[in-house]
Amino acid sequence: MNGMPKIPGPVNEPVLSYAPGAPERVELKRTLKELSSRQLEIPLVIGGNDVHTGRTIDVVMPHCHRHVLAKAHQAGPTEVQAAIAAAQAAWREWSASGFERRAAVFLKAADLLATRYRPIVNGATMLGQSKTAHQAEIDAACELIDFFRFNVHFAERIYAEQPLSVSGVWNSLDYRPLEGFVYAITPFNFTSIGGNLPTAPAIMGNTVVWKPAATAVLSNYFIMRLLAEAGLPPGVINFVPGPSVQVSERLLADRAFAGIHFTGSTEVFQALWKQSAANLTSYAAYPRLVGETGGKDFILAHPSADPDVLATGMVRGAFEYQGQKCSAASRAYVPDALWPEVRDRMLEMLAEVKVGDPADFRNFMGAVIDRKAFDKIKGYIDAAKQAPGVKVLFGGGADDTDGYFIEPTVLEAQDPAYRTMCDEIFGPVLSVHVYPAARWAETLRLVDETSPYALTGAIFAQDRRAVEEAKDALRYAAGNFYVNDKPTGAVVGQQPFGGARASGTNDKAGSLLNLIRWVSPRAVKENFVPPRSFSYPFMAEA
Numbered sequence: 037m038n039g040m041p042k043i044p045g046p047v048n049e050p051v052l053s054y055a056p057g058a059p060e061r062v063e064l065k066r067t068l069k070e071l072s073s074r075q076l077e078i079p080l081v082i083g084g085n086d087v088h089t090g091r092t093i094d095v096v097m098p099h100c101h102r103h104v105l106a107k108a109h110q111a112g113p114t115e116v117q118a119a120i121a122a123a124q125a126a127w128r129e130w131s132a133s134g135f136e137r138r139a140a141v142f143l144k145a146a147d148l149l150a151t152r153y154r155p156i157v158n159g160a161t162m163l164g165q166s167k168t169a170h171q172a173e174i175d176a177a178c179e180l181i182d183f184f185r186f187n188v189h190f191a192e193r194i195y196a197e198q199p200l201s202v203s204g205v206w207n208s209l210d211y212r213p214l215e216g217f218v219y220a221i222t223p224f225n226f227t228s229i230g231g232n233l234p235t236a237p238a239i240m241g242n243t244v245v246w247k248p249a250a251t252a253v254l255s256n257y258f259i260m261r262l263l264a265e266a267g268l269p270p271g272v273i274n275f276v277p278g279p280s281v282q283v284s285e286r287l288l289a290d291r292a293f294a295g296i297h298f299t300g301s302t303e304v305f306q307a308l309w310k311q312s313a314a315n316l317t318s319y320a321a322y323p324r325l326v327g328e329t330g331g332k333d334f335i336l337a338h339p340s341a342d343p344d345v346l347a348t349g350m351v352r353g354a355f356e357y358q359g360q361k362c363s364a365a366s367r368a369y370v371p372d373a374l375w376p377e378v379r380d381r382m383l384e385m386l387a388e389v390k391v392g393d394p395a396d397f398r399n400f401m402g403a404v405i406d407r408k409a410f411d412k413i414k415g416y417i418d419a420a421k422q423a424p425g426v427k428v429l430f431g432g433g434a435d436d437t438d439g440y441f442i443e444p445t446v447l448e449a450q451d452p453a454y455r456t457m458c459d460e461i462f463g464p465v466l467s468v469h470v471y472p473a474a475r476w477a478e479t480l481r482l483v484d485e486t487s488p489y490a491l492t493g494a495i496f497a498q499d500r501r502a503v504e505e506a507k508d509a510l511r512y513a514a515g516n517f518y519v520n521d522k523p524t525g526a527v528v529g530q531q532p533f534g535g536a537r538a539s540g541t542n543d544k545a546g547s548l549l550n551l552i553r554w555v556s557p558r559a560v561k562e563n564f565v566p567p568r569s570f571s572y573p574f575m576a577e578a
């Protein structure tokens with residue numbers, strides 16, 4: 037075709053309310069019933085074909101663990117090898133295809149998710165990952181729709197970034213996809229990340245092998261189906277749930293391994309990095325390693341903070357999705373002068389928080405993801421109950437009879453180095469350290485130095501100078517920094533997300549900076565008037 041089609045400008049997908057009487061509420065409730073009433077069989081998808089290996093794991097509801105939602109087939113070495121072959125085969129055409137063709141697939145995927153697939157992917161996220169309707173909506177629907185639309189827009193901007201040409205010469209950059217396949221490894225806690233990690237490289241013309249988290253496989257499988265319906269050619273993304281260590285070993289041993297797009301825990305990413313470093317000489321090229329990992333996200337209050345705003349930020353920031361957001365506030369520093377009021381306000385709010393089955397829309401929190409998470413979080417809480425200098429101000433209860441439920445828990449720790457102030461717990465536990473208001477400067481240092489992570493953080497203050505001091509002192513303490521707002525809820529296109537230090541490579545998901553990692557540019561110079569003689573003017577006799 038002749039013409040340069042304009043990509044539709046992206047706007048953030050509006051968040052639907054699911055309030056009583058809203059049509060989306062009726063539709064979502066119907067879908068929840070339907071998904072709960074049958075047991076799905078989840079195949080691998082390799083080269084566009086469903087693959088049933090017969091080796092399955094149960095996919096259960098975290099809030100009702102006897103309820104099996106699906107049986108998910110697991111990849112073994114043969115299927116991993118087949119997935120690599122399929123990605124390699126699809127690469128030839130996909131890597132050479134025009135941008136409009138690729139863009140159309142993901143723009144259509146966004147529209148399918150905004151409409152017909154919305155209740156399905158939201159419903160699967162609520163049941164399989166125990167999110168409330170609102171938490172599912174902002175993740176599985178809105179954020180993933182935004183990822184698709186904004187990434188297409190960012191890709192267009194990258195391609196438009198071209199070098200200077202001078203008289204007689206035409207210079208250009210060809211943003212080639214990587215040679216080989218990208219390995220996307222995704223976490224349980226955001227369906228949108230599940231969808232984004234394989235598709236961001238694919239938008240740039242790469243082909244991908246995608247290993248979803250076992251506990252998010254239901255919603256992730258629906259995304260795979262959505263992408264096929266949107267016209268993604270077979271083999272561009274290959275879906276291989278399976279035992280993570282074995283699957284990764286195979287993929288990282290392949291010569292064509294070109295990169296990792298990972299989100300998950302710090303230890304796992306470090307292990308993958310070491311493994312790829314050990315195999316480095318056998319690869320065709322240096323792999324791109326992109327990983328967003330753990331956090332120990334903070335809220336710091338200045339004595340000038342508004343107590344109501346602060347208490348609300350603490351409750352929402354720490355407990356939405358049971359504290360299982362990488363950005364969740366898990367340590368807070370509040371000055372003594374402010375603390376009694378903030379504490380009472382926060383405890384009042386928490387007394388109203390209901391925990392239970394997300395299909396009951398009155399609940400603000402569901403269950404934590406699985407037994408391993410439940411045991412780990414409960415271990416921290418039980419130890420805190422015994423620890424000198426630590427008070428359990430709220431919650432502390434845990435019950436796994438039906439589901440993996442943990443009460444929202446607030447600990448007050450005298451020692452700012454107590455383990456719950458430093459370790460990533462990844463559950464509904466907020467540790468608060470009350471500092472003497474006069475020790476503001478020392479507290480800034482404490483916040484900066486307490487944890488190896490640097491993902492998100494928030495400062496609450498009305499005093500402008502305090503805001504500036506915190507911004508400066510904590511410049512490297514968070515990749516996403518909030519002023520008078522909770523440290524969660526980054527929006528694609530508005531707050532590009534990611535952190536540094538032990539929190540990741542900070543390649544900012546859903547931004548131009550991330551997409552640039554999935555291309556290997558070739559500079560092309562065409563000389564319209566090439567020289568015809570080897571000699572230069574300075575060589576002439578005077």
Ligand code: NAD
Nearest residue numbers: 222223224248249280281284300301304328329330331362
């Ligand atoms: P996880 O590290 O347990 O799992 C992430 C993925 O890695 C899953 O697909 C899992 O199957 C796979 N995996 C696990 N062990 C592996 C191994 N040894 N080799 C290869 N793959 C392996 O993390 P999770 O529990 O799914 O997610 C929670 C973690 O993710 C938290 O640490 C959280 O902070 C982090 N997270 C970070 C961000 C961010 O943007 N920085 C976003 C979401 C989650």
